[in-house]
Amino acid sequence: MPRTLWERIWDRLSAHPWLAMSAAVFMQTAFLLNERALWFSDEVRYANAYENMHRAGTWVVLSLNGMPYPDKPPIYFWFLALLDEITPLDPPSVFFLGAALSGLLLLFATYALARSMRLTKEVALASALVCGTSLFVAGILHYSRMDLLFAALIIFAEACLFKGYADPETRDGSGVGWTLAGFSVAGLAVLVKGPLGILFPLVGLAAYLGWRGEWKRFLSLRTLAGLGCFCIVAAAWIAAALAVEGSDFVRTVFVEQIFQRATNTFHHKEGPFYYFAVLPATWLPWTLALFAAPVARLWQRDFWKQVRAERHEQSDRAVGRTWLWLHALAAFVLLSCLSGKVVIYVLPLFAPMAILTADSLFQWDRARRVRLAWAFAVFFGLLGAGVLLGNRLLPLPVELTGLPLTGGVFLVTAALLLAMRKRDARILLLCLLLGVTAWIQTAARVTVPSLDSIMSPRLTGERMGEYIDQGYTPVACDIYSGIFTWYAGENILELPKNYDRLEDVLREQPKTVLVMKKKHWDRWPDRPAELRPVLEQFIADQPYVLAVSDGPEKNASLE
Known part of the structure; x- marks a missing residue:
């Protein structure tokens, strides 16, 4: 029976999976690298951090609005600098190129994880395409931040650790190299975004070995050597940051950015059931696979007997599925236990979910x-x-x-x-x-x-830049740091919500351009008469007011 056009297309794609994944990402991002402005809040902040890295030479410790920026390590920004150097693109287009290529690496990592479990090229490619056809993934291919690269490195690390600990053919002596590689890649992930880069693979590995009754393999010299490799990679930046900024900066990283965000965050604090709603929503349309899956088996005693019976089975399929399920579940529990919760944190779960979905779809x-x-x-x-x-x-x-x-x-x-x-x-x-x-x-x-x-501070930032060019001092009151700096073109004096301090600055600086939230503007008691609003813009979730002051004498003469 002759094969249809659709079948011939699939045959070509599965014969060249790396090209197929590259083509999929290219088709989703081609000619779209500069279609919109940078949005509130991360895109404009990261753009300013990247700009400062080039302009001020802050290659080890990033700076935001002229101040040290402990929130993020520098690896992703080095990646953008490399793209800036080897391509004809300039910012902000290079930021969107970085997002697209990071998404491609996520598909590559998903494919690599599936192949490490000896799934066929066809199923591995389908797994990557399942991941790439999530509406959420397709959307954030066009959003400039480091989470796609972060997730890709985590999945690559998990693929290496699978070869080192779970693959029946390499789990013994020949798997040591894979183990060391996995922990080293996890170290790179930490230098992209933070400690979840090691926690995702480590918690998943502990869950897998614990379920298999192999705790001794987790508490082994192999794991200790792997953690040593991880520490060497991750500590390289900590040592450099200590040399550049001193111990106070390093203390801020560990106490405020890691410990406090994990236990009692001041930002993005959500309840323990947050991801029960977020994960199904971000996995659409593949969440709908539940309507076709044999979910009724979950209520059958025989199903759970089979699950327990597979605990020690060494077949490729049983080992692989157990690894994927436990890594996804362990990651979900880990995220739910954190104080700070953000939608995009679910990305590392997508690869195991995609492989399980694709494998089931073909069955x-x-x-x-x-x-x-x-x-x-x-x-x-x-x-x-x-x-x-x-x-x-x-x-x-x-x-x-x-x-x-x-x-x-x-x-x-x-x-x-x-x-x-x-x-x-x-x-x-x-x-x-x-x-x-x-x-x-x-x-x-x-x-x-x-x-x-309504999503980009470009209008307000560029208007501030015009006043800065005329000699006005830029001031911001109680804003998310750095959101206007990129488009204003200069660092901005950012103040907390303290009207007395703000009025002191206005007296000290005769010509001032000020941006603040409209709710603070409206509640400002005895607001200086010389301040006149020139622009109001709704950004993300609330309006902001841009006002200028030419000083009391100049305003009196104008009257």
């Missing part, structure tokens, strides 16, 4: 695949209808553009999935990839830029 019969296709079609149909009515349904202070096109893509995707519902799992995955790619290309080009006026 399901036709009835389950049809059920999944129906679930996808209904979801995209409802999503398309919601997008078409977006300006009526969403209480935004700006009108979104291009919604008919973006919503139409979702509706066409729903129709395509419905038409292909009886086809092979590979065809279903290709249709989904095509639909998600068409959606992100359309949305990023015609809809997302219309959010700039």
Whole structure:
């Protein structure tokens, strides 16, 4: 029987999986590297940190708005500097290129983890594409931050540790090299974003070996040597930071940025059930696989007997699935125990979830695949209808553009999935990839830029820059540090909410341009008469006021 066009396309892709993953990311990001402004809050802050790294030479310890920035290590910014050097792109385009390439590395890492478990090239490629067709992943390919690279390094580390501890053929003497490599890569992950880079692999490894009754292998010289490699990599930056900024900076990193954020954070504090809502939402549309999966087996005693029976089984499939499930569950518990919780922290869970999903998808019969296709079609149909009515349904202070096109893509995707519902799992995955790619290309080009006026501080920052060029002193009151600096082009004097201190500065600086939250502006008792508002902008979740003062004498003469 002759193979269809869809089947021939899949055959070509699975024969060249690395090129296929590269093509998928390229299609989702091509010609979209400078379609919008940098957004509040991380994008503009990281842009300023990168700018300072180049301009002030702060290559070891980053600086934000002219002050040491202990929140993030420098590896990701070095990665951006490399891209800046070897490509013709300049900031901010190079920031979006960094996000796209980091996403590609996440797909590569997912593929590598699947192959380390001896899954076929076809299943491994499907795993990477499952990850890449998550609407959340497709979206953050266009968001400039280091979390995609962070997640990719964590998954690469877990792939190495699987070879070192779990693979039946390399878990003994030949697996030592893999173990050392895994801990070293985890050290690089820590230097990208922080200690979760080692905690994710370590907690998952402990859960796996504990379940298998192999605690002695965790408490072994191999693990000790691996932790030694990790410490060498991670401590290199700590030693350099100590030499550059001194012990107070290092104490801030360990106490405020690590310990306090984990136990009692001042920022992004959420309850223990936060990720029970976030993970299903970010994993869409693949969360809908639950409608096709045999979840009823969870209530059967025989299922749990089989799970217990597989604890010590050495087959590739049993070992791999156990590793994936326990790493995903351990990571979920770890995140839920932290005081600070952010949506994007779930990314390292996506690789094991994608591999489990792809492997199951290829095992399901036709009835389950049809059920999944129906679930996808209904979801995209409802999503398309919601997008078409977006300006009526969403209480935004700006009108979104291009919604008919973006919503139409979702509706066409729903129709395509419905038409292909009886086809092979590979065809279903290709249709989904095509639909998600068409959606992100359309949305990023015609809809997302219309959010700039409420998501980017560019308007206020650039207006501040104009006043700075005229000799005004830039001042900000009670803002998230660094959000206006990139677009203003100069460091800003940032003050806490203290009206007396603010009034002292206004008296000391005759010509001042001030930005503050509107709620503080409205509540300011005895606000100086010489301050006159020149701009009000709603940014992210609240309005900000930009005001200027030419000094009491100048304002009196104007009157």
